[in-house]
Amino acid sequence: MAYWLMKSEPDEFSIDDLQQCENQTEPWEGIRNYQARNFLRDAVKVGDTVLFYHSSCKVPGIVGLATVSSEPYPDQSAFDNESSYYDPKSDIENPRWVAVDLTYRQTFKQIITLKTLKADPHLADMVLVSKGTRLSVQPVTEAEFQYIVSVLAS
DNA sequence: GCCAACGTTGGC
DNA sequence: GCCAACGTTGGC
Numbered sequence A: 001m002a003y004w005l006m007k008s009e010p011d012e013f014s015i016d017d018l019q020q021c022e023n024q025t026e027p028w029e030g031i032r033n034y035q036a037r038n039f040l041r042d043a044v045k046v047g048d049t050v051l052f053y054h055s056s057c058k059v060p061g062i063v064g065l066a067t068v069s070s071e072p073y074p075d076q077s078a079f080d081n082e083s084s085y086y087d088p089k090s091d092i093e094n095p096r097w098v099a100v101d102l103t104y105r106q107t108f109k110q111i112i113t114l115k116t117l118k119a120d121p122h123l124a125d126m127v128l129v130s131k132g133t134r135l136s137v138q139p140v141t142e143a144e145f146q147y148i149v150s151v152l153a154s
Numbered sequence B, C: 001g002c003c004a005a006c007g008t009t010g011g012c
Helices: A015-020 A034-042 A115-121 A142-152
Strands: A004-006 A025-026 A049-054 A061-068 A099-114 A137-140
Touching: A004 A061, A004 A142, A015 A049, A015 A099, A034 A099, A034 A137, A049 A099, A049 A142, A061 A115, A099 A115, A099 A137, A115 A142, A137 A142
Parallel strands: A004 A049
Antiparallel strands: A004 A137, A025 A099, A049 A061, A061 A099
């Protein structure tokens, strides 16, 4: 089983929103970056664990956990010209973007802030804190995951 | 809202 | 296939 960090803007879709979805499950749509898409398409597996990260907000950081609950499938929002994620270059015959379903697992008692993550020498090699990375889907090592959950989130 | 750091587009 | 111009991300 692998570990991932996925970013969402809480104004758009927060971990509370995920918790309140039917079956606490919702399509993770709107990824429009090829590197992130390739992770979703080629590497993310059902049952993988996701660190849910809130970005572009007052206090960015990891807010909880989710589980990947589907295989990748074509991102339907790319076909919807009413959607802000609409991409006319993606068509149903040849979809350009993929989504997976995420299922809510847990909200941490308190947010693990980006500030905390950046300051922690155990996490110096995290993709999240390395310079110039803005990937919205990124791998997390088992050591990083265990440290975050067992030390920072407890 | 600013802007640095990336990513994408498209003319050539 | 280069690369300038433009668009986006996301912390601050």
